[in-house]
Amino acid sequence: MIPRLLLAALAVGLTGTVLARPAAAQDPRLERLEPSTRPLVAALIDSARAFGLPAEPLVQRALEGTIKGAPGDRIVAAVRRLAADLGRAREVLGAAASLPELEAGAAALRAGAAPAVLAELRRARRQPLTVPLAVLADLVASGVPADSAAAAVLALAATARDADLVEFRRAVERDIALGAPPAAAASVRVNAAAREARPGPP
Amino acid sequence: MFEGGRDVVDQIIARLRRPVRIDPSLDARVMERIAALPTPRRAGAVTAAWRWLTEPRHVALSPLSGLAVAAGLVALALLLPTIARRPAPTIHELQFVLVAPHATAVSLIGDFNDWDAARTPMRLAHGAGAVWTAVVPLSPGRYRYGFLVNGSLWLADPAAPAALDNDYGGPSSVVTVAGS
Numbered sequence: 001m002i003p004r005l006l007l008a009a010l011a012v013g014l015t016g017t018v019l020a021r022p023a024a025a026q027d028p029r030l031e032r033l034e035p036s037t038r039p040l041v042a043a044l045i046d047s048a049r050a051f052g053l054p055a056e057p058l059v060q061r062a063l064e065g066t067i068k069g070a071p072g073d074r075i076v077a078a079v080r081r082l083a084a085d086l087g088r089a090r091e092v093l094g095a096a097a098s099l100p101e102l103e104a105g106a107a108a109l110r111a112g113a114a115p116a117v118l119a120e121l122r123r124a125r126r127q128p129l130t131v132p133l134a135v136l137a138d139l140v141a142s143g144v145p146a147d148s149a150a151a152a153v154l155a156l157a158a159t160a161r162d163a164d165l166v167e168f169r170r171a172v173e174r175d176i177a178l179g180a181p182p183a184a185a186a187s188v189r190v191n192a193a194a195r196e197a198r199p200g201p202p
Numbered sequence: 203m204f205e206g207g208r209d210v211v212d213q214i215i216a217r218l219r220r221p222v223r224i225d226p227s228l229d230a231r232v233m234e235r236i237a238a239l240p241t242p243r244r245a246g247a248v249t250a251a252w253r254w255l256t257e258p259r260h261v262a263l264s265p266l267s268g269l270a271v272a273a274g275l276v277a278l279a280l281l282l283p284t285i286a287r288r289p290a291p292t293i294h295e296l297q298f299v300l301v302a303p304h305a306t307a308v309s310l311i312g313d314f315n316d317w318d319a320a321r322t323p324m325r326l327a328h329g330a331g332a333v334w335t336a337v338v339p340l341s342p343g344r345y346r347y348g349f350l351v352n353g354s355l356w357l358a359d360p361a362a363p364a365a366l367d368n369d370y371g372g373p374s375s376v377v378t379v380a381g382s
Contacts, residue, residue, distance in 0.1 A: 029316055057313075059316075060313045060316070060317065060346075061369070063316055063317040063318075064313075064317050064346065064370065064374070065369065065370050066317065067311060067317045067318075067319065067350075068356065068370040068371070068372040070369075070370040070371070074369065074370065075370075077369070078369035078370065081369070082367070085367075099343070100342060100343035100344060100381075103343065103344050104343075104344045104378070106367075107344060107366065107367060107376075110366060110367040111366050111367075127381075128342070128381055130342060130343060130344060130378070130381065131342075131378055131380050131381070133344075134344040134376070134378035135378070137344075137366055137376075138363035138376060138378070140366060141363050141364045141365070141366040141376075142363060161380075162342075162380030162381055163380055165380075166378065166380055169363075173363070
């Protein structure tokens with residue numbers, strides 16, 4: 001519900017506040033954007049901020065587009081998409097989610113993780129979710145199917161430390177680089193981690 | 203009756219106008235008595251401060267000011283547990299490395315430096331040929347970044363995961379800084 005409201009607000013805010021917006025209220029870093037793009041991005045950021053979403057990731061996404069020479073409409077689209085992803089992440093992770101958690105949650109959702117996976121992670125893990133969510137997104141980027149990546153991270157999230165999760169991701173990437181199918185690599189590494197965590201007969 | 207009363211008044215006036223004789227030793231005797239009185243102890247600074255703190259006072263507050271103070275106290279009570287629970291983020295120093303044999307200048311650019319090519323120039327490692335390095339302090343989180351070679355060539359980090367949400371075409375990498 002909230003993302004829909006956010007999307008509507010982003011659309012309305014974009015058209016309604018662009019001309020009325022005083023330039024003095026803009027983040028000075030947005031001066032690096034093209035003059036025609038700047039008010040559109042600033043309006044999007046204002047709308048997102050009004051929904052309690054963090055402005056910093058949106059500013060950074062716009063600046064990334066600038067240095068990469070992206071056209072203004074693509075920058076606006078990227079910022080709008082990220083704002084929507086952040087809104088979806090906050091809806092699932094809760095209002096108390098930290099900025100890094102929201103950013104990682106947005107990346108995981110963009111990677112194809114279902115919102116239910118994020119909610120399940122929130123229930124399963126007491127520590128911050130930044131690293132599990134980031135590892136999930138990174139695994140998908142490495143070629144692991146989103147479902148397999150989500151299952152792997154969920155299997156480890158309750159007990160693994162952040163450093164263990166990062167090491168797990170590296171191991172899966174090594175296996176993939178050596179020729180293992182991505183889904184199988186994730187599955188094998190999860191099973192290995194489970195065996196290490198569960199002491200038993202050799 | 204009236205005439206007789208007048209005489210009495212005149213007599214009183216005349217007596218009051220008579221100069222009063224004071225014993226010349228009066229001053230000395232008064233000062234002697236004063237000197238004989240016990241000396242009261244002077245209150246020290248701590249005592250004075252304690253008295254100032256404990257002395258009841260009346261504070262005048264308008265209803266609006268009272269509401270504002272109450273709202274401030276409620277906000278403080280709500281925020282304090284959050285502030286106390288949230289530990290200060292640990293800063294980690296991360297080293298970024300790129301092997302670029304033909305580069306004359308390499309910049310590290312990302313979410314951590316506002317994507318500003320001038321902020322984090324990389325340096326050639328001593329005795330390592332074409333190895334460019336930069337060390338950046340980062341708090342826990344997920345950061346997108348890349349390398350700008352010779353001011354125009356955009357490169358992702360071959361040793362890091364690629365950014366999946368790549369909206370601009372040029373490749374970016376991702377680094378996740380763990381907090382636990």
